[in-house]
Amino acid sequence: MDPPREAGPDDPVDGGPDNASFAAARRRSEAIERELREDPSRFRVLTGDRPTGRLHVGHLFGSLENRVRLQDAGVETFVIIADYQVITDRDAVGPVGERVLSLVTDYLAVGLDPSRCTIFAHSAVPALNQLMLPFLALVTDAELRRNPTVKAELAATNGRPMSGLMLTYPVHQAADILFCKANLVPVGKDQLPHVEQSRSIARRFDEIYGRADQRHAVFPRPDALLSEAVNILGVDGQKMSKSRGNAIELAMSADVTAKLIRRAVTDSERQITWEPQRRPEVANLLLLAALSSGRTPEELADELAGAGGAGLKAVVTEAVNERLAPIRSRRAELAADEGYLRSVLAEGNRRANEVGDATLAEVRAAMGMVY
Known part of the structure; x- marks a missing residue:
């Protein structure tokens, strides 16, 4: 060979x-x-x-x-x-x-x-x-x-x-x-x-x-x-997959997306830090928010500081839904034809x-x- x-x-x-x-x-x-x-x-x-x-x-x-x-x-x-x-x-x-x-x-x-x-x-x-x-x-x-x-x-x-x-x-x-x-x-x-x-x-x-x-x-x-x-991991901390039911689909509504992110896996620490190896679930949510908003995970972690898991999920939800809003709007028009x-x-x-x-x-x- x-x-x-x-x-x-x-x-x-x-x-x-x-x-x-x-x-x-x-x-x-x-x-x-x-x-x-x-x-x-x-x-x-x-x-x-x-x-x-x-x-x-x-x-x-x-x-x-x-x-x-x-x-x-x-x-x-x-x-x-x-x-x-x-x-x-x-x-x-x-x-x-x-x-x-x-x-x-x-x-x-x-x-x-x-x-x-x-x-x-x-x-x-x-x-x-x-x-x-x-x-x-x-x-x-x-x-x-x-x-x-x-x-x-x-x-x-x-x-x-x-x-x-x-x-x-x-x-x-x-x-x-x-x-x-x-x-x-x-x-x-x-x-x-x-x-x-x-x-x-x-x-x-x-x-x-x-x-x-x-x-x-x-x-x-x-x-x-x-x-x-x-x-990007799924909300259960495992590989995001079409078959696992853990994925945020482009076709989902904003409300369904919010519910899915609310049950995302995090950890017990209140301080939000960007540590992909030690805290993969928290890092995954930071990455998702960063990709959706055009920012870096590090700066988002610094801003969130002591917001805890609930605060992090609120930021992720807002960023993802804002990023997907025009796609969802266009998708609804297309699906109707x-x-x-x-x-x-x-x-x-x-x-x-x-x-x-x-x-x-x-x-x-x-x-x-x-x-």
Whole structure:
């Protein structure tokens, strides 16, 4: 297996990125941020979500705001609603239609603009999914089993057989990225191996089918745009999750949000301090208020001083509800017009199919499969 490269490793790293790989990815990401300011038109971004539930403030601060930033900077942005990927770790899709439209509503409410980005459903783009076949021929079973997501899923099965779709999840993600020739993928550290797998597949395809020179390659080598880690816990002090019932959802009312924050876990100390290691629950509430208000957790802690848990929760509630108010207002307008939401998705699907068909035609030509 090839060693990691300075500009971004091409091969998956067993168990996730090591320190050298992560440092290289960080340096490359910082260089990309500079390049984005100089010429955003050089980049095409692929990002998205699985429709497994409603989006929450963790998504807002962890990814949605960054997507809007890139779009507004002039980066061509593709946002995938990965409905096929719902069944990688589930027996059925659930109320997937309702959840897909909910995602479209959230995307538009936070500021994604369908005239400047392409919002589409995974299952609606046959060419994207057809790329799985040649891509699967470029990876080994051992490589897939080393992928951290696959390893974690296998460890959590408790003896239950892992599906073939779950095993090939990294290849599916590569198809998502490469079908539209995205060269930039916003990710956190834990997702770096997926980008590395996509780079490896792109490189191997071009080496086998005679276009390894990147100036004339079929596929770009996608880079990771590392996001700053924003780890917001749920109100119970555990990971904020769509399935745990501990998340502040974008679609919630101000009253429901207030009730949820009132029962958030804190501790018995009255003095409010910013100590993430010693007081993670208090620090989480300070972080949430800071992100919502554009301030720092440290200055909020200094201002609150001896306010205690109740005082802290009151500040968090006000900050979160104020931050979400325009999103909720816009969301209510959008949710009342299902026809418009469906038209946005239909146009995004049309655009994604246009791009996917062109890529698949190029792949078939490179493989000598045009008859």
